[in-house]
Amino acid sequence: MIEEKKGLFDLLDRKQAFVLGIVGAFLLICTIGFFILLAIMLTGANFGGSATAGSSGPKKFSACLDTNKYASTIDAQEQEGAQLGVQGTPALFINGYFIAGAYPYEAVKTVLDAVLAGKTPTWDTKTYGELTKVANMPSYTDAVWKGNPNAKVTLVEYADFECPYCVRFYTNTMKQLLADYGNQVRFTFRNYPLSFHTNAKPAAEAYECAVEQGKGWEMYDKLFTLSGNNQLSIDNYKKTATELVLK
Numbered sequence: 001m002i003e004e005k006k007g008l009f010d011l012l013d014r015k016q017a018f019v020l021g022i023v024g025a026f027l028l029i030c031t032i033g034f035f036i037l038l039a040i041m042l043t044g045a046n047f048g049g050s051a052t053a054g055s056s057g058p059k060k061f062s063a064c065l066d067t068n069k070y071a072s073t074i075d076a077q078e079q080e081g082a083q084l085g086v087q088g089t090p091a092l093f094i095n096g097y098f099i100a101g102a103y104p105y106e107a108v109k110t111v112l113d114a115v116l117a118g119k120t121p122t123w124d125t126k127t128y129g130e131l132t133k134v135a136n137m138p139s140y141t142d143a144v145w146k147g148n149p150n151a152k153v154t155l156v157e158y159a160d161f162e163c164p165y166c167v168r169f170y171t172n173t174m175k176q177l178l179a180d181y182g183n184q185v186r187f188t189f190r191n192y193p194l195s196f197h198t199n200a201k202p203a204a205e206a207y208e209c210a211v212e213q214g215k216g217w218e219m220y221d222k223l224f225t226l227s228g229n230n231q232l233s234i235d236n237y238k239k240t241a242t243e244l245v246l247k
Helices: 014-043 059-066 071-083 105-116 164-184 200-212 216-228 234-243
Strands: 091-094 097-100 153-159 185-191
Touching: 059 200, 059 234, 071 185, 071 200, 091 105, 097 105, 105 153, 105 164, 153 164, 164 185, 164 216, 185 200, 200 216, 200 234, 216 234
Parallel strands: 153 185
Antiparallel strands: 091 097, 091 153
């Protein structure tokens, strides 16, 4: 008599076979789920069947950002700042008077008021150090101005969107200055991303891509807000571009 060969399940009792079946089904479901998730990640699709704003963003802005279109522009601005004596951020020039650091509103206001009045500015040198002036400032022919482009007082800021001191200076000083002095001054921003801040240059590129579409100041505000919340990322730049209705 030939002995009939028994399969794996024949060697198990009913309870063991049931448990083994459950485990097998679970592993099968996990495998299917893994491949579905992999397909979503590779195609950029979501469960609704379309790309999210965060993953793709506005087409023109995203292409500008993804191709590093303004990388050389940012490098040139950084070299420009270095030639003026900028070594760290933030750095503000008021008609050439060099304020290096995140100084409080009242200190900067003292300098600005004096320059507006046509006087040589002075401040508390024991607290803030010597106030120096750069004689030959660049012409900034490529600058985008906020305020009155024909104002007699020019403010130029070199800053890094990831720099916590720049965030503090923006929040506590620059916003208030620009609100208080409005058309009495003209203000422009120049990128000075520090090498040890990994998000700084991509953020600078996001700013320049927004400038290209006439929304540089809106992006300037948004980037410093994102930085203050530790939310600088490519996805968030693209989401912001969507919020600003960029192309």
